[in-house]
Amino acid sequence: MKEIINRKQAVSVLAMFLMGTNTVLGAGSNSRDTWLSILLGALFFAPVALVYMRITNLYPGKNLYDIILIVFGKITGKIMVAIFTLYAIHVGALVLREFTEFMHIAAMSGTPQVVFLILMLSLSAWMVKSGVEILGRFSKFILPIILAEIAITFIIALKDMDFSNLMPVGHSGFGSIASEAYSLFILPFSEAVIFLTLYRSVKTDQKRNSILVYGTGIAVVLMMIVIIRNIAVLGPENLKLLYFPTYTTVSVLSLGDFFTRMEILVAAVYLLCGLVKASVFLFAVSFGMSKLFNVENYKSMAFPAGLIMLTLASIIYSSISESVEFLEIFRYYATPFQVILPVIIWLGAEIKNFLNKINPKTPLDLSDL
Amino acid sequence: MPYIIICLVFYLFVLLLDMIPAFKEKSIRLKIIYTVVFAATLSVNVLYGLGFHIPSPAPPIVHLIQSIFS
Numbered sequence: 149m150k151e152i153i154n155r156k157q158a159v160s161v162l163a164m165f166l167m168g169t170n171t172v173l174g175a176g177s178n179s180r181d182t183w184l185s186i187l188l189g190a191l192f193f194a195p196v197a198l199v200y201m202r203i204t205n206l207y208p209g210k211n212l213y214d215i216i217l218i219v220f221g222k223i224t225g226k227i228m229v230a231i232f233t234l235y236a237i238h239v240g241a242l243v244l245r246e247f248t249e250f251m252h253i254a255a256m257s258g259t260p261q262v263v264f265l266i267l268m269l270s271l272s273a274w275m276v277k278s279g280v281e282i283l284g285r286f287s288k289f290i291l292p293i294i295l296a297e298i299a300i301t302f303i304i305a306l307k308d309m310d311f312s313n314l315m316p317v318g319h320s321g322f323g324s325i326a327s328e329a330y331s332l333f334i335l336p337f338s339e340a341v342i343f344l345t346l347y348r349s350v351k352t353d354q355k356r357n358s359i360l361v362y363g364t365g366i367a368v369v370l371m372m373i374v375i376i377r378n379i380a381v382l383g384p385e386n387l388k389l390l391y392f393p394t395y396t397t398v399s400v401l402s403l404g405d406f407f408t409r410m411e412i413l414v415a416a417v418y419l420l421c422g423l424v425k426a427s428v429f430l431f432a433v434s435f436g437m438s439k440l441f442n443v444e445n446y447k448s449m450a451f452p453a454g455l456i457m458l459t460l461a462s463i464i465y466s467s468i469s470e471s472v473e474f475l476e477i478f479r480y481y482a483t484p485f486q487v488i489l490p491v492i493i494w495l496g497a498e499i500k501n502f503l504n505k506i507n508p509k510t511p512l513d514l515s516d517l
Numbered sequence: 518m519p520y521i522i523i524c525l526v527f528y529l530f531v532l533l534l535d536m537i538p539a540f541k542e543k544s545i546r547l548k549i550i551y552t553v554v555f556a557a558t559l560s561v562n563v564l565y566g567l568g569f570h571i572p573s574p575a576p577p578i579v580h581l582i583q584s585i586f587s
Contacts, residue, residue, distance in 0.1 A: 452554040477582040
């Protein structure tokens with residue numbers, strides 16, 4: 149049975165996927181000009197998003213791996229599929245580890261971290277085995293709750309906000325803002341390349357281009373609201389000292405004397421976004437492994453992929469300071485996978501499309517690959 | 518030790534609830550892949566739980582990137 153998600157569900161998945169870690173970690177360096185960097189990062193992402201849209205429009209009904217195999221053939225295509233799959237395994241493991249670090253540090257420090265990894269992974273694997281439709285419906289149901297949480301905490305925070313913390317605008321200097329914008333362009337916006345692995349499930353008769361636009365737009369707006377709230381309440385100097393700035397910001401908010409310690413809302417939102425983000429990466433890895441090993445049903449690969457991600461998440465670094473060190477170079481590490489390879493795929497797809505128009509052939513049967 | 522026990526329990530659940538039903542499919546390829554991944558990841562997790570140093574891919578990547586861009 150073909151799995152189909154509509155445009156609204158796809159937008160919800162993408163928005164929650166991009167929001168991911170930013171609901172708790174904040175964005176970038178959490179400085180007073182980070183909100184400017186978010187806007188600039190989104191601007192940097194615009195041409196890359198056009199590349200992603202063009203790739204999917206050239207081959208509607210196909211996901212990224214299908215397109216790679218069509219464009220580059222069996223051998224080169226499988227090498228590229230393997231590269232993307234390994235990238236998805238690595239980043240998916242990082243995502244899993246980040247979320248479980250938060251739970252371990254902020255909430256249940258006595259519980260072994262592997263318990264959170266296993267629970268998160270089991271839910272993600274269940275999501276994969278249930279299919280993309282379940283992910284779409286889940287995201288569409290949860291996104292309004294996340295919007296409400298961010299709106300409510302922002303309104304409650306208004307009385308504690310000092311907007312002079314955001315002044316002067318541009319104080320960090322254009323170089324610093326642009327550098328941070330590039331980091332935000334890579335993480336999280338360009339991670340949308342992983343979302344392209346789900347594109348074959350998106351209805352082809354709807355405006356598919358608007359998925360990236362609306363999904364990114366929602367994520368940008370929510371990130372800006374969160375970062376402005378955090379900076380205005382705690383100030384940029386305090387935010388830089390914190391591992392989980394949003395969590396701390398919301399913990400100091402109160403409504404009257406009885407409605408306090410609302411950081412549980414942040415934790416819940418973080419986990420929900422984290423589940424969607426981990427599930428999308430697990431989908432990508434399952435699709436990739438099924439293509440590489442010619443397994444017909446990608447759902448069979450859910451738990452094998454999950455076991456690999458679980459193992460990597462456990463060993464990938466021994467402390468949160470090592471993860472911070474990796475995050476500092478992540479923008480260089482991820483650029484080939486999120487920018488360079490998609491551009492190569494796009495150019496290859498355009499050339500193949502052009503050659504097919506000149507010399508029409510019978511459609512390639514993917515079962516031969 | 519708790520790490521190993523928790524992992525073993527989880528792997529037992531995976532074996533009973535997913536791996537054995539998956540083996541009922543006729544695909545030999547799936548059986549081989551699943552068995553290899555199951556055994557390899559279980560081995561790594563047990564060794565990690567016993568305190569053996571399992572090399573992470575992150576430090577070599579960090580050193581490579583820093584050597585290129587520093």
